[in-house]
Every structure is written in C-alpha cells, then in structure tokens.
Amino acid sequence: MTTHSTSQSAVRVRFAPSPTGYLHVGGARTAIFNWLFARHHQGTFILRIEDTDRSRYDEEALKSLLEDLHWLGLSWDEGPDAGGPFTPYYQSERLALYHEHAQILIDKDAAYPCFCDAERLEKVREQQQLNKQQTGYDKHCRNISKPEALERMKQEKYVIRLKCPMDGVTQFKDEIRGKIEYQNSTLDDLVLIKSDGYPTYHMANVVDDHHMQISHVLRGDEWIASTPRHVILYNAFAWTPPKFVHLPVILAEGGGKLSKRKGAASVGDYRELGYLPEVMVNFLSLLGWNPGDDTEYMERDELIRRFDSKQISPKSAAFDEKKLEWLNGQYFLKRSPEFFLALVKPLYLEAGISESDLNDAYLLQVITLLKDRSRRLGDFVLNGKFFFVDPIEFEVEAAKKHFHEDSAKRLEKISEQIDKLPENEFTLDKLESLYRQLAEELQIKAALLIHPTRLALCGISFGPGLFELMVVLGKENVLRRLKSTILKIRSSKPQ
C-alpha cells in the first residue's frame, strides 16, 4: 500500500460516471469541466466507471455513456479502452483493494461492522422524523465488542461503517466557495462496504481517488454534504485529500430540476436534435463559468486556453435551449459547406431522398445556400427538401396571396422567357435582369414576379435568394415546376 500524497504539480482529474442511465447534460458539464481543467493544465484526464451498484448496472447505459463522451470529443488519457498505470478503471474489478482498505480501518478502530437490517434502519428514521431530529444512523452497532462482532460476522449479514467523530467540527475548503464547516454531531456513520461485499460510492471514490493520485475533484455540488465524511475517511487513512471543486447544478428552463419531462436532458437527445458536439461543449462550459469577458463563441482550443477554475460560479444555472440554438447557428455560419456533407446526407436519406439524387457536388451547393439560415441540422431537411423533390403542397397563406390568375399569367411569361434562355445563360445575373426587365415592361414591382416564382418552385415562402436557388435547381426543373404550378393555379380556381 502506498500512502504518499500525490505529487503536487501534476494535475490529475477524473470523470467518474455510474453506468445506470444516459449521460445527462449535468453529467456532461461535469465531464467537460474536468476535461478542460486537465487540458488547460496539461494534466491527465481519467475516466473511471463507478459500477458498484449491481442492481442498477446497465450495460446499454455504459455503452451509450462512452459513445456520448466520444461524440463530445472528450478524450481520456486513462480509463476504459485507454488503459493506464492504475488499471482496471472499473470499480467492480477493484473489490480486493476496497476490502483490504476496509480491513485497515477496522484494525485502526476507525470502522466497525454493523448488523442492523433495513427494517430497523427504517424505524429509526421514522422516529427521528417524528422527533424533528436530523435523520441518520444511530450508531447502534458502534460499541459492540470486537470478539462479539467477530463471532456475529460469521453468522449474520453486515455492512462496514465508518466511525465518525462524535464532537468537534470537520471543515474543508471548496475551491470556489471557500471554507465549509460541519458539526461532527450531525454526521452519521456512513456505510463503506455493503452487505453484498461491494463498496459504496464513498469508499470506492476515496480509495480510488487516492490511489489514482487525483489532484482535484470537480464534481456536482450535490456531493458537498458528503464531503466532510470523505475528509474524515481521508484522515482515517492518513491521506491528504484532493482539492474539492463543487460545480453548481444545472436547472431546467423554468428553474426546476432538469428532466425528461422538461425538454430533452440527455446528450444523445441533443445530438438527435441536430446540435454539434463542439457547440454542446461551448455552451455547457458557459453554464457556471465565463472567461472573464463577454466572449461566448469559443472553439475547443480557446476554451482550453482560457478555462480557469477561479472563474467558476457557485450559482446554479438554467439551461436555455433558445441560446443553445443561437450558438449552434453561429457555428453553422463559421463552418464550411464541406463540413456538413457527411452530417446532412443521412438526414436527407432518412427523409426519403434517394441516394442517386444526393451527389456531393449538388449537395454542396444546397448546403451553401442553406447553412447560414439554419440553426439545427434538421433545418437542412425541413427547409431544403424542394431541392430534391417537386413541391406537392404549398403554404396556404402564401398561396392565397400569390397564386391567382394574374400571377399565373406572369408565371407564363416568365416561363416563356426562361425557355428561350440558352443553357449557358441560365445564370444568376441573367435571371435577375430577366425578372427586372419583365417587371419594368409590365410596370409592376419585381416582387410580384419573384414571390409567385418562389412559391411555385419551393412550396414555401422563405429560403435562399430566388435566383441562387434557381441556378442550383437548373433550367429543366425550374420550367417543369413553373408549368405544373400554372396548371394547378388555373384548375383550382373555383370561379
């Protein structure tokens, strides 16, 4: 056993999820902060799987957890798949270590076996509630003599509990909150080893953080109340505790707890909603942290460069999806069309566009016209389907406004002129001047030609510049759509 404290210069942090469910944005934020902290200090980022609750263990959850972390781009230096000097990184494979250490504590008289069953514990709690006392274990088995305890351990089920001091105070420093103090009288003797032989979080966490030489613990602030007992544990082992940095929780839009009910909550959900991983990292890093000025758009490098744990706020923050959407749009503006190719193609396929219509050259043109007016990946499909299929339906309100006999006549004129246009003159400039000239001849505003054309070609009243999208669609498509629309206008006229 090594009892040396961690070599102080090296930053070693860990993200230690429990594979019991999907990676939620709160967990993702914790992972991101750890990762940024490690990268900023050229330290080590460790992934450790805390799978000590075998009743809630979920193989699928573990898989999706790793997948989501990969997707976010949070690469770990030690952990599953990566290996490292402190392998294994699954707690379920480190049981011997925990037992060994539990024994050390028992030998030091810093821990004791407890034979109370769930039923008795429940009763104690009820009584405490009734008396308006703080709930917690009543230390019933704390003073059983060693010989008796040894004897009973052979017959009965038991857990190992930590002996917390009965009086005095335990204090620790939270790096963003400062000194936090607890009266020891309010701390109960927590379970270290469960009756099934698995360690609790507290035990496994402290033992592993020590052995893996973790220098800073960045975790959710729901752990603050457990920290004094962790400190007592460290003291019992005569170990130096790591530095504690408790991150504020993330709240849902309205302010309550973030949950499935209040919008999407898992990282996978946001991936499916069409957000980029780098945007999630950027956005989540800004929840409870800021670079000290007004910068909000920050790519990975900049985040790493500027991340400073001193700027972490103790205040819980609400997740604002509108702002996330805006930021996603900002990234769309900066990314090249090529960037979206592989991202968008599957979405079009899903929407029923055939593979043969999705050649890269054409798709690239489409993306170029759509990306700056999109905020989520799904927008490419939502607002761009007409690039691949003739519109079958037309926006009702817009059709009322723009489809009538006058516009049918105008579309007819346009059709005729476009028809006469040689293929190599089907260009942005030529089309534009064609429309402008025709409008002049007819003594109407060009808008009266443009809007009906747009609706005829797209089925929707908004989108990229008309002449640009016409060029992309090509002469043949344009003419066919114009003609069929003219027919539709006339046939649907009730008069």
Add this chain to the structure above:
RNA sequence: GUUCCCAUCGUCUAGUGGCCCAGGACAUCGCCCUUUCACGGCGACGACGGGGGUUCAAAUCCCCCUGGGAACGCCA
C-alpha cells in the same frame, strides 16, 4: 423536519468598495438592409430580493429576514 449551499434584467452573465442612477449575450418588440427567410446593423424593454449595519463611499464587506436549491439510502 435537520444540515449545508446559493441569490444582478425572463434566461446566461460582467462586476471583487469609488470607473455602475449597473455592461454584454439569448429571448421579446421596433427600425434599417432586402424578393422572402436568415445573417448583419441600430434601438427599445428589462435586474443589484427586503431590512439593518460597516464606510466619506456598497451590487460589491458583515448580520438578520425572505426566496430558491441540494443532502439527509447497504444509489451514485
């Protein structure tokens, strides 16, 4: 109930005693650009929870109240 944490616009936040009758961003609402939608530009709306101190001076420090959150498990 007990213990602990937190408190600036609706939301994310800047602000560490004077530069703040509080700055930026998202959202909302106008206007401009414009064939539409976006983008962009300009502007409007909008906050230091309340009360006491400390100080020449407080959003900033202290106390109380109020409000919100978390923990109180053989879950993490």
